[in-house]
Amino acid sequence: MTAEPQTVQNAQVDGSTQMSQEETIASIGKYNFGWHDPDTFGADAQRGLSEDVVRNISMLKNESEWMLNLRLKALKMFERKPMPSWGADLSGIDFDNIKYFVRTTEKQATSWEDLPEDIKNTYDRLGIPEAEKQRLVAGVAAQYESEVVYHQINEELEKQGVIFMDTDTGLREHPELFEEYFGTVIPGGDNKFAALNTAVWSGGSFVYVPPGVHVEIPLQAYFRINTENMGQFERTLIIADEGSSVHYVEGCTAPIYSSDSLHSAVVEIIVKKNANVRYTTIQNWSNNVYNLVTKRSTVAEGGNMEWVDGNIGSKVTMKYPAVYLMGEHARGETLSIAFAGEGQHQDTGSKMVHMAPKTSSSIVSKSVARGGGRASYRGLVQVLEGAEGSKSNVLCDALLVDTISRSDTYPYVDVREDDVEMGHEATVSKVSEDQLFYLMSRGMEETEAMAMIVRGFVEPIARELPMEYALELNRLIELQMEGSVG
Amino acid sequence: MSNLTISDLHVTVETPEGPKQILRGVDLSINSGETHAIMGPNGSGKSTLAYSIAGHPKYEVTSGSVTLDGEEVLEMSVDERARAGLFLAMQYPVEVAGVSVSNFLRTAKTAIDGKAPALRHWVADVRESMDALRIDPSFAERNVNEGFSGGEKKRHEILQMELLKPTFAILDETDSGLDVDALRIVSEGVNRAKENTGLGVLLITHYTRILRYVKPDFVHVFVDGKVAEEGGPELAERLEAEGYDRFLAKA
Numbered sequence: 001m002t003a004e005p006q007t008v009q010n011a012q013v014d015g016s017t018q019m020s021q022e023e024t025i026a027s028i029g030k031y032n033f034g035w036h037d038p039d040t041f042g043a044d045a046q047r048g049l050s051e052d053v054v055r056n057i058s059m060l061k062n063e064s065e066w067m068l069n070l071r072l073k074a075l076k077m078f079e080r081k082p083m084p085s086w087g088a089d090l091s092g093i094d095f096d097n098i099k100y101f102v103r104t105t106e107k108q109a110t111s112w113e114d115l116p117e118d119i120k121n122t123y124d125r126l127g128i129p130e131a132e133k134q135r136l137v138a139g140v141a142a143q144y145e146s147e148v149v150y151h152q153i154n155e156e157l158e159k160q161g162v163i164f165m166d167t168d169t170g171l172r173e174h175p176e177l178f179e180e181y182f183g184t185v186i187p188g189g190d191n192k193f194a195a196l197n198t199a200v201w202s203g204g205s206f207v208y209v210p211p212g213v214h215v216e217i218p219l220q221a222y223f224r225i226n227t228e229n230m231g232q233f234e235r236t237l238i239i240a241d242e243g244s245s246v247h248y249v250e251g252c253t254a255p256i257y258s259s260d261s262l263h264s265a266v267v268e269i270i271v272k273k274n275a276n277v278r279y280t281t282i283q284n285w286s287n288n289v290y291n292l293v294t295k296r297s298t299v300a301e302g303g304n305m306e307w308v309d310g311n312i313g314s315k316v317t318m319k320y321p322a323v324y325l326m327g328e329h330a331r332g333e334t335l336s337i338a339f340a341g342e343g344q345h346q347d348t349g350s351k352m353v354h355m356a357p358k359t360s361s362s363i364v365s366k367s368v369a370r371g372g373g374r375a376s377y378r379g380l381v382q383v384l385e386g387a388e389g390s391k392s393n394v395l396c397d398a399l400l401v402d403t404i405s406r407s408d409t410y411p412y413v414d415v416r417e418d419d420v421e422m423g424h425e426a427t428v429s430k431v432s433e434d435q436l437f438y439l440m441s442r443g444m445e446e447t448e449a450m451a452m453i454v455r456g457f458v459e460p461i462a463r464e465l466p467m468e469y470a471l472e473l474n475r476l477i478e479l480q481m482e483g484s485v486g
Numbered sequence: 487m488s489n490l491t492i493s494d495l496h497v498t499v500e501t502p503e504g505p506k507q508i509l510r511g512v513d514l515s516i517n518s519g520e521t522h523a524i525m526g527p528n529g530s531g532k533s534t535l536a537y538s539i540a541g542h543p544k545y546e547v548t549s550g551s552v553t554l555d556g557e558e559v560l561e562m563s564v565d566e567r568a569r570a571g572l573f574l575a576m577q578y579p580v581e582v583a584g585v586s587v588s589n590f591l592r593t594a595k596t597a598i599d600g601k602a603p604a605l606r607h608w609v610a611d612v613r614e615s616m617d618a619l620r621i622d623p624s625f626a627e628r629n630v631n632e633g634f635s636g637g638e639k640k641r642h643e644i645l646q647m648e649l650l651k652p653t654f655a656i657l658d659e660t661d662s663g664l665d666v667d668a669l670r671i672v673s674e675g676v677n678r679a680k681e682n683t684g685l686g687v688l689l690i691t692h693y694t695r696i697l698r699y700v701k702p703d704f705v706h707v708f709v710d711g712k713v714a715e716e717g718g719p720e721l722a723e724r725l726e727a728e729g730y731d732r733f734l735a736k737a
Contacts, residue, residue, distance in 0.1 A: 435582060437540075438576070440563070440568070441574055442593075442594035442597065443650070452582070452585055459584030
């Protein structure tokens with residue numbers, strides 16, 4: 001959602017893709033995270049959005065006047081802004097039917113045992129406590145509905161001054177950092193969904209890494225929606241101070257319902273001088289979630305920002321992680337991978353804005369469409385005046401698994417400086433008869449052969465993922481490919 | 487003892503101008519342990535025969551049959567044919583991006599055997615076969631056929647044949663484009679498989695030079711989509727001396 005509507009031409013609006021009952025049932029077979037807990041917390045939650053809803057969220061969180069005013073201002077902007085007229089079809093979103101805030105527990109747990117049984121079981125099934133036990137992660141945040149219900153950080157990191165907590169707590173304990181940074185990378189009025197998030201945000205992660213500190217093992221956040229028609233609006237703020245480094249990983253799942261939920265997050269990242277941030281997402285929402293997320297980072301001199309963005313689930317995703325290269329020699333990189341299956345539209349890409357000399361950016365996007373799904377790459381590379389000696393390279397490859405799926409590429413380039421190097425390459429390929437024949441003639445069944453081709457296609461990005469996510473991605477590809485061949 | 491019998495095989499291929507008849511009644515029978523050379527001029531339908539037996543979707547069998555120990559092969563899918571014991575070493579094997587040779591070989595072996603190979607033996611087997619075919623160990627980490635030279639592709643095909651241990655292998659112009667050394671190495675691989683597993687070989691070739699290394703028991707001359715003449719190894723020698731003109735004039 002980072003590209004402003006007016007900068008995007010040729011955008012196409014597709015027909016509605018409401019899931020039929022059979023499709024929902026079919027998708028249950030393929031989606032392994034589609035269960036839901038008894039809906040004790042969300043059942044009675046209020047639907048619809050109003051100033052009262054916003055005031056109530058702010059009051060429940062005991063927020064200062066400053067934040068409440070920010071929220072109310074953003075609500076006004078949300079109401080004023082039209083729905084985007086480009087990108088995916090969003091006409092199925094019924095803002096009056098969404099539950100904007102669901103509190104599931106009064107107190108955040110620091111031990112899994114302290115969580116309500118249902119919620120604990122959910123995270124067990126998702127394997128989160130196990131990953132923590134095996135020390136695959138240096139800190140864990142688990143958000144369930146609107147708030148973070150579990151939080152833990154490695155003691156060593158805490159001693160080094162690393163802050164990793166939910167954003168609500170962050171706001172209470174570090175108001176000075178919030179007043180300095182919150183909403184500076186993505187202002188409330190940036191786009192309609194950023195405005196919505198700013199008005200009703202709840203949960204998310206707040207990370208601060210002090211100068212020179214390297215967080216060697218990833219920090220992990222896991223987002224789970226349980227209630228039908230839930231709106232999840234987490235807000236994440238990451239500040240990597242000078243010369244520091246951190247890798248943040250997030251995963252997302254939700255139950256399968258017949259009507260839609262909305263996930264609209266805002267992620268702001270500040271990469272200071274010579275700092276390094278990698279932000280990895282494996283989004284696997286169920287096929288009834290609208291996933292409309294604004295992610296952006298600013299990078300100072302010599303800093304480096306990497307987005308690794310995997311979009312596998314959701315009904316509709318619009319997400320274009322952005323990097324604003326503000327200091328000399330700043331670098332930005334996006335590795336994006338999208339799977340669009342039956343009834344899905346993944347409208348994803350990246351935005352790179354070169355604002356200083358000798359900055360460099362790279363976007364590598366791989367998409368796979370099958371079963372009538374649609375995968376669109378939408379990217380913008382902008383080189384502003386004064387950003388001389390900058391370099392950018394864009395590579396987007398699309399793979400069509402059958403003849404009923406669709407792939408589009410919308411690369412936008414806006415260069416206002418002479419001395420720049422720009423590269424752009426785009427390919428659309430089909431799984432060829434000859435490739436399938438070759439693998440099948442070596443004994444592999446058609447599904448297995450197809451999965452091998454698709455896995456190979458995404459391998460350059462899969463190898464950048466943490467091991468357990470790469471394995472998960474492989475498993476998801478196999479599930480996606482089942483039933484993709486007739 | 488296994489047997490592969492091709493009877494009265496008629497095959498058409500889809501072209502922009504509509505279906506075109508390529509095979510016009512091929513008859514051929516091969517037992518395990520035997521090597522049959524199929525020779526013929528370009529365009530005579532040799533490769534079509536290879537692809538039709540393996541089941542490439544581009545080729546449509548309009549009549550006839552192919553049986554493996556009495557089972558109708560033409561009713562099987564491509565992968566079922568492979569699991570039944572047929573192997574095709576391709577003339578132009580395709581690239582598979584992002585898939586390493588070692589992953590490909592292990593997946594194929596698992597598919598053919600119905601279970602994953604015991605890791606320790608497997609690693610040793612792969613290494614041994616690669617050594618024998620003079621394939622550098624680093625090859626295992628390269629993507630399947632990506633950036634392979636013509637000779638590397640052919641050796642990779644023979645490597646698969648050695649490891650998958652089929653009952654019958656069809657070698658589709660495996661000798662084309664190989665220099666003398668590579669030709670010898672590849673031929674030795676074929677001979678090893680014959681010796682070790684009693685492999686039956688259908689050796690499709692345009693030239694006689696591979697027959698110096700892989701001795702055929704029978705030679706079939708293919709002209710205009712069917713077998714024009716059959717005989718023993720001496721037929722190959724005649725072809726060497728006389729070429730295909732005699733048959734072309736007749737056809």
